[in-house]
Amino acid sequence: MKNQEVADLLNKISALLELKGENRFKVIAYAEAARRIENLSTPIENLYREGKLNQIPGVGQSIAEKIKDFLETGKSAYLEELTREVPEELIELEKVPGVGPKVALLLFKELGIKNLGDLEKALSSNLLRNLPRLGPKSEENIKRGLETLKRRSARxxxxxxxxxxxxxxxxxxxxxxxxxxxxxxxxxxxxxxxxxxxxxxxxxxxxxxxxxxxxxxxxxxxxxxxxxxxxxxxxxxxxxxxxxxRPDSFGSALQYFTGSQAHNIKLREIAIKKGLKLNEYGVFRVEDDKKIAGETEEEVYSALDLPWIPPELREDQGEIERAKAGDLPALVELKDIKGDLHVHSDWSDGTSTIEEMVKQAKAMGYEYLAICDHAQSLGVAGGLTWEKFKEQGKIIQEISQREDFHVLWGLEANILAEGDLDFPEETLKKFQIVVAGVHSAFRQSKEKMTERIVKAIQKGVIHILSHPTGRLIEKRDPYEVDVESILKAAQKNRTSMEINSSPERLDLRDLDCRKAKEEYGIKMAINTDAHSRENLSLIKFGVAVARRGWLEKKDVLNTYSWDDLQGWLKKERD
Ligand SMILES: [Zn+2]
Ligand SMILES: [Zn+2]
Incomplete structure (x- = not known):
């Protein structure tokens, strides 16, 4: 079905005509025809073959010819003619709030500005204020417009x-x-x-x-x-x-608009081989155009002889082949999570008391919670000394008994620049759980950073490596580290990798989770690293990463029962 392509073409023509300053009615006619075609439920190729293009409302003789040309040649001579006068890139420029078609054309003719990059440069040298009909005020407007557009398009x-x-x-x-x-x-x-x-x-x-x-x-x-x-x-x-x-197309539309594109392309190929046609309106038999599915997604997949595939897997990373073989993973779910193994309290830089954190965890239906505050070597507010930790341990025990809930006495140790930890191994072994991660000296070379983390893991006392690559999404890239070497060391020392659920971290990321599981058999821990009781609810983001990483319940440490978890934590020490 080429309806969308034809609509895109007509929209493009409309925009270019507008840039050229053509008759307003002509501009609108092309846009209106595009809109009609976008909403057609029959393939436009069929209408063309039957000589019925003119019957589409809004499509007159002249527009029908442009469509015909495109369907026959896959190109548009008219579009090419237009773009010889007005570059296509100007359409993008025109969308900057404060610019519009007239100014876009002016910018192109006077300053040769064709795209957003050119515009940004011209703005930074204040070139716009001297153009006819513009001035410092419109220049300022356009500057702000460009900022808005950038914000809008950022992920x-x-x-x-x-x-x-x-x-x-x-x-x-x-x-x-x-x-x-x-x-x-x-x-x-x-x-x-x-x-x-x-x-x-x-x-x-x-x-x-x-x-x-x-x-x-x-x-x-x-x-x-x-x-x-x-x-x-x-x-x-x-x-x-x-x-x-319409309700009878909801399933097929949901499938179509969920994507990914790569996943949908594969599905369409399967449909074609079965003599079927798949689009947002449903699954149709080619021979008689009879609709055989569309109301639910399950129905759509089943028409292709596939089980329903969870959306998190729909990236064309082998999920369709596995679905065909009846071998899709049973992905871990939020309800499988039995506790959080990395949270902070107001003993270090958290804002909630241990008691508040515990009450929240109980309310979430958890069986256990690990309090892992920072140690003093890390410059953060209130990092604890060994003396303080011992004191905290007693209080944790009291709260655990009072609340009839398993509270683990742990810490989040800092992996120092040379790969050492805050306390000697003998001291660390006294904690019920040791989480450790990098919190300083981020700018080391890749070799140094990898060596540093591997050395820490090899001490054999770390249960869970927290936020393994240190990235902050859209803010800080991961520090340079060789993930493979870390996973190898973790496998040898039976160290778990964290999936940090904080939406700005989500670290390890989905692809590395799958690698950790499939190539190294490493157990992952989905933690929130919550610094307040409210943030315990962020766990759902970590579960999402785990699902995108193909993890099942058995791959995730904190789906273990309390007994199994204790066994795992202890065995680690022998
Ligand atoms: Zn941390
Ligand atoms: Zn932390």
């Missing part, structure tokens, strides 16, 4: 996007004409960062749904409203696209 951490998506889904659910609603796209696949937020609604009342959506209190600006798709910008500068489909 957003899952930790910011997910709560917003959940809020919108709840908001939409209250309307009786909204039958089903789900976030899809990379958010549903729980990728660590996402671009735009995609929401899918099943409803028979499109107009009412769009009105409800644009009336969401978080909306800052309505970017576009159409009969089946609308876009808004939220107050936090996130773009949200909402699509409405």
């Amino acid at each position: 957003i951490p899952l930790g910011h996007a997910l709560p917003l998506a959940e809020e919108l889904v709840q908001f939409l659910k209250q309307f009786p004409f909204v039958k089903q609603v789900e976030a899809c796209g990379s958010l549903r696949r729980m990728k660590e960062t996402i671009g735009d937020l995609d929401i899918l609604v099943a409803s028979r009342e499109e107009e009412k749904t769009m009105k409800a959506f644009t009336g969401w209190p978080e909306v800052q600006e309505v970017l576009a409203v159409g009969p089946t798709k609308s876009s808004v910008l939220t107050k936090s500068a996130l773009q949200v696209d909402l699509r409405v489909v």
Whole structure:
């Protein structure tokens, strides 16, 4: 089905005509035709073959010819002609708030500015203020516009996007004409960062749904409203696209808009081999165009002789082949988690008391919790001395008894620049659990950093390596470290790797988790590293990483029962 490609072409032509300053009606005609074609449920190739292009509302003789040319040659002579006068890149430039088509053309003609990079350079040398019709004020406006655009297009951490998506889904659910609603796209696949937020609604009342959506209190600006798709910008500068489909296509649309693209391409190939056609409207038999699935995702996969595949796996990383063989992993779930093995209290840099942390863990249905405060060698506020730790150990024991709950007395040791830990091994062995990680001297060479961590692991006292690569998403790259060498050392010393659930860390990342499991058989620990009781709930992000890393319950240390966990912690020491 080439409908989307044709719509994109017509939209492009419309934008270029507008840049050229062509007749307004012509500009609108192309955009309107694009919109109609985007929403067609029949493949445009069929209409063309049957000579019915003219019957599409909004498609006149002239536009029909452009479509014909494109369908026959795969190119558009008209588009090529237009781009000889106006470069296609200007379409992007025109979208900068404060620029628009007239100014974009002016910038191109006077200063040769073709894209955002050129514009940024010209702005930094204040070149715009001397152009005809512009001045320092419009220059300032465009500067701000470019900033907004950049913010808009930056990828957003899952930790910011997910709560917003959940809020919108709840908001939409209250309307009786909204039958089903789900976030899809990379958010549903729980990728660590996402671009735009995609929401899918099943409803028979499109107009009412769009009105409800644009009336969401978080909306800052309505970017576009159409009969089946609308876009808004939220107050936090996130773009949200909402699509409405009929309930009998909800499953196929959900599958389609969840992606990933690579996964969907593979599925479409399977469909073709079976004489089927798969798109957002359903699964159809090619021979008679009969729809055989579409209402649910399960139905769609089953029409292709596949079991339903969890969204986190849909990256074309072997999941389709494994599904075919009936060998998909049973991914770990939030309800499998029995405790958190790395949290802080107000004894070091946390903000909640041990008691508050414990109460929260109990409320979450956990069986155990490990208090792992920092030691003094780390410059952080309130790092503890050995004396202080001993005192804390007694208090932990008391709380454990009083609350009838397993509280582990641990620490998060610091791996110092040369690979030493805060305390001698004999002292560390007295703790019930030792978590350790790098918190300083990040700028070492790759060799040095790897050696440092391996040396620490080889001491044989670390149960869990915390935030193994030290990355902060979109802020700090991982420190240079050879993950393979770390995993090798961890395997030998039976050290567990942490999946740090903090949305700005998510470290180890999904791909390395899969490697740790499949190549080294390493157990992972999904921890929150919570510094307040509220943050214990961030565990869901770590579980998402684990699922994207193909981990099952048995691969995750903190799904163990208390007895099994104790056994594992002790055996480690022998
Ligand atoms: Zn840490
Ligand atoms: Zn920590």
